[in-house]
Amino acid sequence: MQLSNIFIHHVYFWLKETGNAEHRAQLIEGLNKLSAVKTISQFHIGVPADTNRTVIEAGYAVSWFVLFANGEDQASYQVDPIHLKFVEDCSHLWSKVIVYDTVDA
Numbered sequence: 018m019q020l021s022n023i024f025i026h027h028v029y030f031w032l033k034e035t036g037n038a039e040h041r042a043q044l045i046e047g048l049n050k051l052s053a054v055k056t057i058s059q060f061h062i063g064v065p066a067d068t069n070r071t072v073i074e075a076g077y078a079v080s081w082f083v084l085f086a087n088g089e090d091q092a093s094y095q096v097d098p099i100h101l102k103f104v105e106d107c108s109h110l111w112s113k114v115i116v117y118d119t120v121d122a
Contacts, residue, residue, distance in 0.1 A: 021121055023058070024085040026094075029077040031113040040110045044079050047107040054097045056090035057083055077115075088120070 032040050041064075048062045061082040065075040085091040094100055 020084070022087075023121075024088050024091045025117075025119045026081075026083040026085065026091055027117045027119075028081040028083075029074075029115045030079045030081070030111045031076065032078040032110060033112040035078070041078050044107055044110050047103050048079070048081050051081075051099060051103040054094050054099045056085055056093045056097070058086055058090075059084040078111075091118070 034040055052060050063080040
């Protein structure tokens with residue numbers, strides 16, 4: 018089923034301490050709390066799949082995939098107090114973050 022008329026926000030996190038299971042669990046806990054933001058339509062918290070091909074980037078620790086109804090909802094999410102608290106509480110855990118935002122082609 019094709020998704021349409023939505024805003025996709027996909028974030029990949031690399032931990033400062035690669036392989037630290039406790040830090041990964043803390044980040045996942047923070048993302049679960051972040052899911053309470055009202056403008057989020059759906060979300061998925063993931064870890065790298067056990068796949069191995071040259072085109073696959075599996076160096077990240079956790080991914081955060083979020084669907085919003087539109088760009089305005091995503092913009093609201095960025096300044097939502099729950100999102101700001103997540104960054105405050107969890108940013109010490111990651112060394113790198115990459116975000117892919119997409120809309121319909």
